[in-house]
Amino acid sequence: MEMDTITEIPDDEYILKCTSACAGCGDSLTLRYVLKAAGPDIVLVMPAGCTAAFQGIYPKTAFTVPVVNIAFGAAAACASGISRMFLATGRTTKVIVYAGDGGTLDIGLQALSGAFERRTDFLYICYDNEAYGNTGMQRSGATPLGAKTTTTPAGKAEVKKDIDAIIAAHNPPYQATACASYPQDLFRKVRKALTFRGPTFIHVLSPCPPGWRYSSEKTIEVGRLAVKSGMWALWEREHGNLAISAPTKAAMKKPVPLEEYLSVQGRFKGIDGTTVEQLKEQIRETFHRFREEEDRP
Amino acid sequence: MKKIVTGNKAIAEAVRDAKPDVVAAYPITPQTEIVETLAEYVSSGQLASQYIAVESEHSAMAACIGASTAGGRTFTATSSQGLLYMHEMTNWAAGARLPIVMANVNRTLAPGWNIWAEHTDAMQERDTGWLQVFVSTVQEAYDTIFMAFRIAEHNKVLLPVMVNLDGFTLSHIMQPVDTIEPGDFIPPIHLPDSVDPKNPKGYGTITGPGDYFRFRWELAHSMRESVSVIEETQSEFAKRFGRTYGLTEEYRCSDADVVVVSLGTLGKEAEVAIDILRDEGIKAGSLRLRWFRPFPELDLAGKEVVVIDRDYSFGFGGVLAHSIRSKNLVKVYSVIAGLGGQEVTYDDIAGFIRNRRIGGESWFGVNDHV
Structure with a gap:
């Protein structure tokens, strides 16, 4: 991995102060670094979601870049139209979708798949807080096994949908995962994604204090525990070739016990031992797949 | 050409x-x-x-x-x-x-x-x-x-x-079809407030x-x-x-006692029906709505009106019939016809007009008078 330093991240801010995002919001933190990496010559396409909710109220906006709001399931399709219009007129402005996990894994999946299959020139960023946060934390396809949401009060019985594998099946030139708790890594991956033509994807774990039920000053810590325990893995694929990012390499060598990640969050309170074992098994499988793929000649 | x-x-x-x-x-x-x-x-x-x-x-x-x-x-x-x-x-x-x-x-x-x-x-x-x-x-x-x-x-x-x-x-x-060279009939598009990162705005x-x-x-x-x-x-x-279009297309309406109102190709069939009825001495006319939104102002005062709806609003009636009623102080005979591609000929339309029961609704071929 390249040596990242915080100093290469510009001081420019594209989110204005005092948005209505929750204290400790991982999503707004994610967006802050996405915009720092992308710079001002972009258009953000935003479906319904937490970010749309804290963008400000007309005639004001919390962002200093254009934001095209669009219906929940339509972000990638709307971005297709903008991207092709820019192509028609020779404009180099980058089109970036910024969508939550509901808008990506669930209601927006068809439009997303279509846009990737058509090789739309855009960057799609999924900020993943593992539930429908804006409507008060209902389960989504991204909610992990065992997590309590308002529609899975006993804990989710199904495992998280593997959107990254679905995206990989579209053979994008670049895809990556990131986490709001590792801003340098996120910054670098956004910069890199924007150097490719065609559809690129970054899936960012964005911890959510009210939804995950932890106190708001712990967002960075919770995100780091996700990575250190292996519940969230940081990696990138350039033309399909996997490169594991340093924090996950470290976790693969010596993960912190999963219980450390689960116990700081109210959403996993009362999770039974069998479910914890299933989650641990998932992590072992993921790491095993990574090792196998890395060892392949 | x-x-x-x-x-x-x-x-x-x-x-x-x-x-x-x-x-x-x-x-x-x-x-x-x-x-x-x-x-x-x-x-x-x-x-x-x-x-x-x-x-x-x-x-x-x-x-x-x-x-x-x-x-x-x-x-x-x-x-x-x-x-x-x-x-x-x-x-x-x-x-x-x-x-x-x-x-x-x-x-x-x-x-x-x-x-x-x-x-x-x-x-x-x-x-x-x-x-x-x-x-x-x-x-x-x-x-x-x-x-x-x-x-x-x-x-x-x-x-x-x-x-x-x-x-x-x-x-x-x-x-x-007589094709045209549109030339500058459609001016170059210029939309206010198009996306521009130099002048960033929120849309929606x-x-x-x-x-x-x-x-x-x-x-x-x-x-x-x-x-x-x-x-x-x-x-x-x-x-x-050289081709003239209106908000509506009227056919032999000015002196008509009864006017049939319709949309789309039924309006062309209706014109043939009107000729047949005129030959029979019935003073009928056809009014085809070209524009449905905005809904045109119509002058139907003093005329009996037969409306053909190739649509239906369940629990309410034909959409066009109700649109006519709500915008004009006229009594309407509402004919529901052509749903599911049902064939509706000019003879059928002539029949709607001959057998009209102003104030009623009929489903052509199924339940002729409700």
Whole structure:
């Protein structure tokens, strides 16, 4: 991995102060670094979601870049139209979708798949807080096994949908995962994604204090525990070739016990031992797949 | 130049010559020939558009919304289930004041599966803020596309326009068309507030009740204003190309005691029926509504009115019949006919008029008087 330093991240801010995002919001933190990496010559396409909710109220906006709001399931399709219009007129402005996990894994999946299959020139960023946060934390396809949401009060019985594998099946030139708790890594991956033509994807774990039920000053810590325990893995694929990012390499060598990640969050309170074992098994499988793929000649 | 083409081909030819920047396309019977023909034009270099072969109608409209927000001239075509699937986005297009032009080839809604002509698909879009025009001949379909772009993009309007043509009875019927060179009939597109990173704005941002209410009023106002723009555009079209269109098409109405009101190709059948009835000594006329949104002001005072609806609002009645009643102090005989592509001939229409029971509703061939 390249040596990242915080100093290469510009001081420019594209989110204005005092948005209505929750204290400790991982999503707004994610967006802050996405915009720092992308710079001002972009258009953000935003479906319904937490970010749309804290963008400000007309005639004001919390962002200093254009934001095209669009219906929940339509972000990638709307971005297709903008991207092709820019192509028609020779404009180099980058089109970036910024969508939550509901808008990506669930209601927006068809439009997303279509846009990737058509090789739309855009960057799609999924900020993943593992539930429908804006409507008060209902389960989504991204909610992990065992997590309590308002529609899975006993804990989710199904495992998280593997959107990254679905995206990989579209053979994008670049895809990556990131986490709001590792801003340098996120910054670098956004910069890199924007150097490719065609559809690129970054899936960012964005911890959510009210939804995950932890106190708001712990967002960075919770995100780091996700990575250190292996519940969230940081990696990138350039033309399909996997490169594991340093924090996950470290976790693969010596993960912190999963219980450390689960116990700081109210959403996993009362999770039974069998479910914890299933989650641990998932992590072992993921790491095993990574090792196998890395060892392949 | 004169040629003989189908309604679908005529639409595609007109769209080609209107030079959209972006065409988003998804196939559905009986519209498919439109997007296929446009694909051919793009592929052969006759049309320099970005052609986005989307994966659904919802995405077709969303892509048009994106391209239009970026300042482009956009077109798509659909029918029936496709129109309903994009309904969320048709509302968005109008609310965002984007002058998207769409051909809707009117088709029945499932279940059961039925690909034939019916107007219920378009009726379900009537409150979205789209201008809706229904055409009755291939020539009219062709001409109306040019007018639709000019009207939609007019700075007093800035609303999307839906050009409706009956499935099969017009989409697949070959008729002679006199083509035009549009020249500058459609001025270059210039949309206010297109996306520009140098002047960043929020589009469709959260909006409080006061501003939202004002935006709705502005949309209503523009819809009203569109009447004069439509009239000016139609008269300019007549001046340049010699074919005259109105908000409605009247046939032997001025001295008529009874007028039959309809939409689309039924209006052409009705004209034949009127001739038959006139020969019998019945003073009948036909009034075909070309524009359905904005709904035209009609002068029906003192006349008996027979309205044919190729649609239905369950628990209410024929949509056109109720529209006529609510806007005019006349009594109406409501005929529901042609649903699911039921054949309705000029003889049938003559029968509706001869056997009219003003104030009643009948379902043609099923329950003649309710």
